[in-house]
Amino acid sequence: MARLLVIEPNTILAQIYQTILTKNKHKVWLAKNAQEAINLADKTHPEAVILELQLPLHNGLEFLYEFRSYSEWRDIPVIIQSLVSPNEFKDNFVLWHKLGIKAYLYKPKSTLLQLIDSVNSNLSRPVHNII
């Protein structure tokens, strides 16, 4: 249905996200860090990005600045799925809004179903959940 780029350094979680999103008929690419994500985005032209803000080397915010600096990626929906707590996220709400974040999910409290919902409803052509 859609090409998705998942930026998730945790190997186990990345595999879980890939499994559930693939079951929903999406095509998924996994990146573990910001540099790998930029390279993959260039090759795969994702229709949505799922991003953990806590990354090794360059963090998620740095990735977003870089990602948004290219005109072809300016409107790609980005969904944050992160260990960064809601309070900390709220502190930078204006910035996140400016960077085009479509949804924020706090990892300890959000389910896979919520992730699928967020992805499907934020695609430029929204789709229905399969699972």
Next chain:
Amino acid sequence: MHGGVIDLSDSANSTRINESLDLLKVVAEELKRPLIEIARASELATLIGQSSLETVVATVGTSANTALDLIDSYLLGLQLAGQQQILELEPISIGSVLYDTAHDLNQFAKTYNASVQLSFKKTQRSVMAHGGGLHAALVNMGKVIIESQAEQNTTKAIINLGIHNYAGLIVTGVYSDMEPINPTYLRAACNLYGHSRQPLHQLSSSSTAGIFIANNILQAMSVRLRTARFNKQAGLAVTLQPSNQMHLV
């Protein structure tokens, strides 16, 4: 303070409590990771059924063991620090500690597409250490390095557990093809944990609690965690006093 005199023991206790709280904070943060893995893996099994059961069970097992090891090591660090005045170091075979460490890291390494190798001669001298503490410190250092390698490389990582002599002392540690950690940066990170989300962000996306737990355990043995190089690889290590007693035997 009593009558204008600073009570150093109170001040030292307060520092120790604050350090302990900072370490607890970083452990709590780190524990979220395996618990999230377990929660999401269970949800995945519910959503897609039997086809994923084997993988899910393996994931849950690895994640639960990671969480348990972390808690155990944290508690061991507290226990050793509490005994610091009477902590008795004894002669131990460093080779045998590394064998046990490799055994404990093996399953974890497989999960992260890495393998663990031992890299030392059979005739290594013994060292003065607390066996359980040294083992726990090395396992924690190893896990952080394995995770960091998985985050930064797509190829299979090889982790070496090595021993070498340096200025009459014995250096043992965990090494890989990682970028060397700057020693100043490591020291700074050891002061930052509990206050920074990613004190060693060049190494890992996590809070790298394992490194600070290892450092805490090693400090209780009056030795320090340090950066080191070995066989063209970089890593984390500890320098230990050789045991002359065992050498004579």
